[in-house]
Amino acid sequence: MRVLVTGGAGYLGSHVVLALVQAGHEVDVVDDFSRGTPASLARGEAISRQRVRTHAADVADIDAMERIFAGANADAVVHLAGLRSASECVDRPLDAYETNLTTTFTLLRCMTWYGVDRLVLSSSAAVYGDAGADGGTPFAEDAPLVPVSTLGRTMVTNEQLLRDVARAGAALRVAVLRCFNTVGAHPSGRIGEDRNGAPSSLLTRLGEVALGLRGHVEVHADGHSTLDGTAVRDYVHVSDVAAGHVAALAALDEPSAEAVRTWNLGTGEASSVHQVLRTFAEVTGRDVPHRVVPTPPETVTTSVADTRRSAAELSWSATRDLTQICRDHWRWQQEHPRGYPSTVTPETPWRRGVGHRLRLVPPLSAAVSR
Template identity: 55%
Template sequence: MRILVTGGAGYLGSHVTVALTERGHDVVVVDDLSAGNPAAVSRAEALTGARIPLHAVDVADIDALERIFDTERVEAVVHLAGRRPSGGRAHGPLDYYETNLGATFTLLRCMVWYGVDRLVAASTGAVYGSDPVVPSHESGPRADSSFGRAALMAEQVLADVARANRGLRTAALRCFSVAGAHPSGTIGEHAPRGGGLFSMLGQVALGQRDELDVHGGDHPTPDGTPVRDVVHVDDVAGAFVAALDALGRTDRPFSAWNAGSGRPASVLELVRTFAEAVGQRIPYRVVDRRPGDVAVSCADPTLAAEELGWRPRRTLEDACVDHWRWQSRNPAGYPGLIGGERPWRGGVGHRLRVVPPLRVGHGA
């Protein structure tokens, strides 16, 4: 199939792009490059030997997205684009509602217009709220943050639109703490000055920051630090491939599955495991909790195992080793837009197509 991957130049998106391509699919990437990087797509091409067009446009831009659907013969969509908390810093509620929901509206409208009948979207464990039932099952979302509510609203939109359009099948994968990198060390999280917990651990190991801030030592957990469900990014990418396959076998308009390991670990456990992977001590200090931090976040992955045949294969140790291989080889992340390998210099070309606004007659 020819699959459109939104956010495909980002961390998870580049791994999903590789996984789909290795399964024999043709992938087209759409990414506004606000968080993604063209080098991620170039490296995905090098890993797979495939040509992967990259359209540098905002998914919420209806004119640009129509042109892509009009020219690329899209047959299915994996939707990963959107605002997410990064490095412990949250965006404002309007960022999540306007950006994440707006992109979902535009994408679904184009899919209906062009008869594209399969979509798998990235959702989040944040839909289970700040005091979740642990482990969290798909039947119990109760989001209480703007990020989680926006994700839950997007899921409801997917379900409603699929029910209203015969033959359209949609799904949400509720991702937990995604970590690690491709074992080649060529693609990973581009976060030279922040990013997720693993990137910050790597920055300490590289001497780019003095120590790691551990937020909260008084949680109701065995060692007082937050407990997280860490799942390897390549396993999560495999979940998207499995979910897309499953939509071809079902008449159910909407499905939701957890993409988590079900094997939680505390932040201090993560620090110790990462230290073993890099072979050096990781200094840290315990600081105040952040507002809205969840004490324990853990998925129940049973439904994904039963309906998708998907189970995480990689361990926490694998995630640490693979992440360190990526970050130690790419301490500044990907190269800049100018001057790195296979640089983009603008214009319309093999690797990056800047699509001009064009209406094709469907109306708003």
């Protein structure tokens, strides 16, 4: 299958691209390199020994995307482009809504024009909101969507948009993947989280302390009523999440009465921030000093996945535990303490969806031949 991956040069995107290629798919990547880096794609090509076609473009630019679709001959789209950092979305809500929604609008238009009817949307566990201090029940896919963050609200809007479009009669099959806290690095140590502008993950900050690049890690422990006072999350290895995207893409070829199907990608295991600190210290053999600081707004106390549906319908489950996550991340960060080596990237604007030429478009349900 020929798959167009948006945001494929980013942290999760580079792992998804590698997993797709290793599964036998041909891949085109679209990325404006505001967060991703060509180095991650080059590393993936070296691992897989397969070339990936790359297009430097803003996914919200409908003219650029139409040109890419015209030449890609895609069978499916995996959509990862957008602002995915919860803290960044809090600070830049207008950018978050504009980016996360306009990229989806553009893709749906181009998919209609070029007859592409399969879409995997990489969504977020932030759509669920907060299970509360007592942990509550792990979030199942049919749980109420009560997001407490800007990121979660943009993703809920995206998901609802896809359901409305499908309900209106579009020839569209969609897999929505609600990814829980995606962390770790490729087991090879060649692909991992870069430090290219976006706020770094907890594990990257821990690694910086362990490497002596910062004196301590800040822990938000004053606003949570959990057992140890820190937030509880479902930490899932990035390679497992990438495998989930491959499994969901395959599932779109299976008969289903639902045009839009949803699956959680998580482990089902709850880990507090203090538990992560202890595990990371055990894996690295190094002290990781921390300091308690005020909890920022829109911070969820507890979020853990119910993974029964993804196990039953995708035959997918996470295979790596927190220890393996920390081990793989530490291997990556020891070899890349400041991320990927500096590379020349295309000079592309970060802001999306502004000033594009208006055009008449066919209804989304219209049949379009490639």
